[in-house]
Amino acid sequence: LPDRLNVMVERDVPVRLVSDVLGLDVNYANLTLSDGTKIPVKGFIKALVFKAKAETIQQKYPKKWRYVKGIRRTVLRFGARARNVIKDTVNQLAVQVVRMASQKNSALAVEDLRRLNQNFKDFSKNQRTKLTLWAYKKLLETLEFKAKIEGIPIVKVNPRRTSSKCPICQSKLRENGYRRLKCPSCGFEGDRDYVASLNIRMKALRAGWIAPN
Numbered sequence: 001l002p003d004r005l006n007v008m009v010e011r012d013v014p015v016r017l018v019s020d021v022l023g024l025d026v027n028y029a030n031l032t033l034s035d036g037t038k039i040p041v042k043g044f045i046k047a048l049v050f051k052a053k054a055e056t057i058q059q060k061y062p063k064k065w066r067y068v069k070g071i072r073r074t075v076l077r078f079g080a081r082a083r084n085v086i087k088d089t090v091n092q093l094a095v096q097v098v099r100m101a102s103q104k105n106s107a108l109a110v111e112d113l114r115r116l117n118q119n120f121k122d123f124s125k126n127q128r129t130k131l132t133l134w135a136y137k138k139l140l141e142t143l144e145f146k147a148k149i150e151g152i153p154i155v156k157v158n159p160r161r162t163s164s165k166c167p168i169c170q171s172k173l174r175e176n177g178y179r180r181l182k183c184p185s186c187g188f189e190g191d192r193d194y195v196a197s198l199n200i201r202m203k204a205l206r207a208g209w210i211a212p213n
Contacts, residue, residue: 025193163195
């Protein structure tokens with residue numbers, strides 16, 4: 001007889017009737033929400049450091065790192081650390097974002113992962129880019145899972161031009177300093193991440209999620 005018995009219990013969680021949508025922009029430095037909240041992301045950068053260490057060893061021993069046990073073990077250890085850091089980070093971030101959406105009674109709008117995969121296909125041989133994409137995928141998967149538990153809808157939108165169009169009048173934005181953008185038509189100005197989060201929210205609204213106040 002087995003020492004333990006695992007029992008899975010499923011329950012249906014009704015989707016909330018939300019009153020707004022929060023747009024979420026993700027990058028390695030921070031998560032930015034369309035209400036102006038910025039959540040620093042330190043774990044992703046730490047993961048890249050571990051990945052860089054693994055790559056340095058691979059470059060130093062390009063022909064034998066796979067076959068020398070000690071070298072291979074070191075490379076694999078750094079890779080495992082990078083993945084574990086990302087898993088811990090995305091879990092903490094997802095909890096925080098879902099809690100904020102719950103408090104605001106809002107749906108969450110994020111970039112469509114399928115289109116993100118298409119954007120990254122030309123960089124599939126770049127290990128750091130692959131790690132970036134994997135981290136983003138894990139975050140969205142974890143967000144979706146935790147949001148479903150709370151009954152919070154997840155809206156996926158096309159990421160095209162989220163950082164180049166004015167969220168107010170849809171004109172093309174211009175650079176106005178480091179990571180800042182300004183609209184030459186209506187005068188709106190904001191940092192690139194905030195602009196992206198606003199555009200993600202607006203795309204969700206245009207798709208029929210909650211009429212803006």
